[in-house]
Amino acid sequence: TPSRKDQLSENDETNLQLYACQLIQDAGILLELPQTTISHAQIIFHRFYMKKSMKEFCVRHVAMASLFISCKIQETHRSIFHFLQVFIDIIYPELYYISPDIVELLKSHLIRTERYILIELGFTFYNIELPHQYILFVMHILEGHEDLTQTAWNYCNDALRCSVLSLSAKPQVIACGAVYMSAKEHSRVLPENPAWWLLFNTTRDELEFVEKHIKEMYKRPKAVYLNVLND
Template identity: 30%
Template sequence: MEYLTNTLATPSQLASPPSRADGIDPDLERRLRFVAAGLVQEMGVQLRLRQEVIAHAMILLQRFYFVASFAEFAIQDIALAVTYLSSKLNETQKSLRDCLNVQHYMKHYHSRSSTEYIPPDYFDQTYYSGRERLLECEMEVLKRLGFKVQVALPYSLALSYARVLNLPKSVFQRIWNTLSDVNRGILPCIHDPAALACGSIWLVCRGGAGGKGGEKVKLPPGWWELFDVENEDLGHVVASIEAMYAWVESEKDTFAAMPWDTEGLRRLLTARDGLKENVASK
């Protein structure tokens, strides 16, 4: 059933994404993906989009950077483009001006400027150049993904599975939260929604993920087989989600330093390479 499957990354894309050729190592790419998805989440909330629409945009972003480099396309531009595109695909379209105003506000807010925020004037050149860039990036996303922008989300599956398993409603929100967190990494580009849904259920029922410290719920043996999920896939999803939460906790102080634009990324790469040369020369 097509609505239960997604376009997944190929082994070659996972092993050697385009960013690698531009000197972006796996650790830096992982941070950039996480921060970029966070921008999508924040933009979506500011635009008052449903979480499903935001999740759709986040997965499009993750797919895009398997066929394009972070060094070529700034995360601030692609995050805005996929958010705008997802709002159209889900029939909740936001205006170009609303999207650009949100991006403008976020730049001011995250710069921690002490000056009062002033929205751009209606006829400001900033708006017209931003609109052109947004439409260009939207077209790049569509072209590079081959116009395959359909996304099957695991939210409804997970809640349906939870009802079949007679799980208490107190765990439903934690399952939802876990699935939303998963979209900040590449897991939705590796596994189908059913495996993601079962992985989130398994973790939450153990008292972890999406709001740790919750109640533990006993599950019947082999319950995932009822939903056609292989034990190996379930194990990989669970281990990956647990590793993601541990990684976020250990790296949380580095995310604020991630550049939103390509120029900032070039400076970061240059500084890193210079540091490596200094260490090697000693």
């Protein structure tokens, strides 16, 4: 990636990816956005950093702009003031008073970063396909219970925080991997003769690939913000 070429360690890059995706998730919840808007934003974030370095663009600003763009694409608009207020509350929880200057500064970062993302990605984010729709389809075919579906949905959300899965795994593979993990957690035996995942053009190796990366992500310490910008 450009960040690795820019001498950012793999550990710091992964930490910042997870931090930013959590920031998007937290802001999305406070803004009462649907998960589809949040997940869309996380994929936009990952795609941008396949073209640009984290040492060149602040992950907080890119996370914020990614969610802002996603709100427009998904037609889940929020006022820019409310949007900025939520991010300020999350990023600067110690501030008791938010001056107009801080709001204007963050607004300028948002507008400028949004423009950079649009320039780099063009309109490619309109063809983003999320795995969530496959979760519902898979569980309908397998007649999965609500608890099984909810757990799979949660794994699916977490999978999109991982850049490897978000950028390289097909949506149906992520969905099947999430169902595979959910079935294990709930001790639910799913059909294997023939194997249920073959219906979705997925292999067992791909299921285990998804499981491996999600579990590795869970083992990591809590992600924190690091200022890695070039001077």
